Amino acid sequence: MCWADLLVLLPAALYRLAAFPFAALFHHLCASGRLSLTAWYIFLLTGGCLFAGTAMGSYAMLLLISAAGSVLVLLSISAACAHTWVFALQMSWQTLCHRGLSSQELDPQDARPAIALSAIMLLTQKATSLAPDIHEGVVRLQLGQGLLQCALPLCTCVWARALLLRLAYCWHWVLDEALLEVAGFKPEAGQGDLSVHDLWTLETTHRLAVFTRTWNTSTSHWLRRLVFQRCPAQPLLATFAFSAWWHSLRPGQVFGFLCWAVMVEADYRIHPFLSAWATSQGVKLPYRGTTWVFTQLIVAYILVAVETESFSMLYLLWTSCNSILPLSYGFALLLLLLAKKLKQN
Template sequence: MLWADLLVLLPAAPHHLAAFPFAALFHHLCASGRLTPTARYIFLLAGGCLLAGTALGSYAVLLLIPAAGSVLVLLSVSPARVHTSVFTLQMSWQTLCHLGLGSQELDPQDARPAVALSALMLLTQKATSLALDIHEGVVQLQRGQGLLRQALPLCSYLLFFPALLGGPLCSFGRFRAQAESRGAAPRPLRADLWTLETTHRLAVFSRTWNKSTSRWLRRLVFQRCPAHPLLATFAFSAWWHGLRPGQLFGFLCWAVMLEADYCLHPFLSARAASWAAQLLYRGTTWVFTQLLVAYIMVAVETESFSKLCLLWASCDSILPLSYCLALLLLLVKKPKQN
């Protein structure tokens, strides 16, 4: 693969590399105690604004407007209503951006719209997570101070440059603790790679792959939905990703495959009594899990309805359909066993 091909697959990679020296400088200044907490917030915020302008150009407006709007809502709305208000603002703006950019004929060589949408999705994660923290009393905003003094940590959290274009979700409490403590450094991230490649359970793969987003969706939707939380979680995930035909089909297919996974594995493992049967069961389901993940990823990345129909009519759909059939049979049989 050529370097140019790699940059097409990872359009934000050059900007991450360019920001690395500034992140190292920030870490050095914090460790040496040369930056006050206020200076740290300003450094992180200024770096984020500079990175947004450099990486996104005029598309940076799509990121700065909702960030400013969310900060105003966080400071002006009561904790009882702040989560609903921020959620409505962020998802409405993000949906408009998805629809607006999707309806235009953009230059396929210009990666800025895709990077801007990705950064906007991360901003929605941070803003709604912070609003939920305030709503549940986990985070207490320091009232009685000047508006700029209150807004600075919030703006810095939403736009700090190390995680502006990518990275796992960091809670506001952890961000503030690291920004205000002396010599703070982020905890190292563990690679969940071994689990992803060896698990024979689609449910384990789903929880492990992108753990911070999985926890965010569980907290935001799954734990708050009174009926069919799994289906609601994946439907919202499709909305969050842009609601293109492939995304809608792929995430709903993922939800159905997970339901089948929860029913099918207890049924199979209970009947695999011997060592050889267990080996066959785990090996076969590992292959099935890898094939299902590949099928879902292809569906999610399919942008046109015609290509999605071709995928559905192909032999690749045999395994997902088999899982659906197994789910129906197990659900019908379950009341008789009880």
């Protein structure tokens, strides 16, 4: 047996070897005191995600979902229940991944599924080792309420404010369309902003792209004809950038509309990936329910951002926990784009 045979038997070995220089650099920066705590976490998170995306491609999403789920559980429940919930979550997800991947007709030369499963198994080991430490007080992850319990009221301030803004917009549309109809200028079929079908779609869709096309239908049609269909490159980004310009380029509008463009692009790529896994009815319902909540929260975040008029208020919104979900969507978009590029190469 030669060294090359070991790389075949251990497909992740090559990536681990490639990561050694970065690990040495990280150790040097920590030992020299050049990394703040925030930079320490950013270095680990960025490096780990790049490493996962390079080694596993699109299968890295399985690992990221597992990791994010464990973190959310640890931060949201009491220390006494941490071990039970983390164990149940990790083992259930690991078993689901094993069964799901084994039922697929995978390329035997493709090592990415095996690397992903190996990483998930290792994560299960680490997470279920951390949970008893939290339960026994060896590691103190929280004081008093959990992070999610503290963050939930803040997310609900944002959601409630966005609901008021949506009601205000709808009220304006009601007055506009009523005035036009009284004057004899009734909008054409499918061009109005307040049809029953559109309102039902806005409140029930789990796709941000569908919400975006349905929201303010007359303006959506106008932007599609004026910008989207005429732009030779990056039409989605150009459309939202023009919309920010049209809305007067206040700080919140620039940030909000550009964020909206990134979220829609992420929506176009994330959902086909997730829907490929959500094949059974038992998986489809949690998938649609969770993504519906995500869509509503992202819409709320964007609406509040668009209505923000000062840099200081925009900074408070950006640095709040409400930015976690949009950042997660943006990060998932980067991973999927990287996976697509690697696949093409």
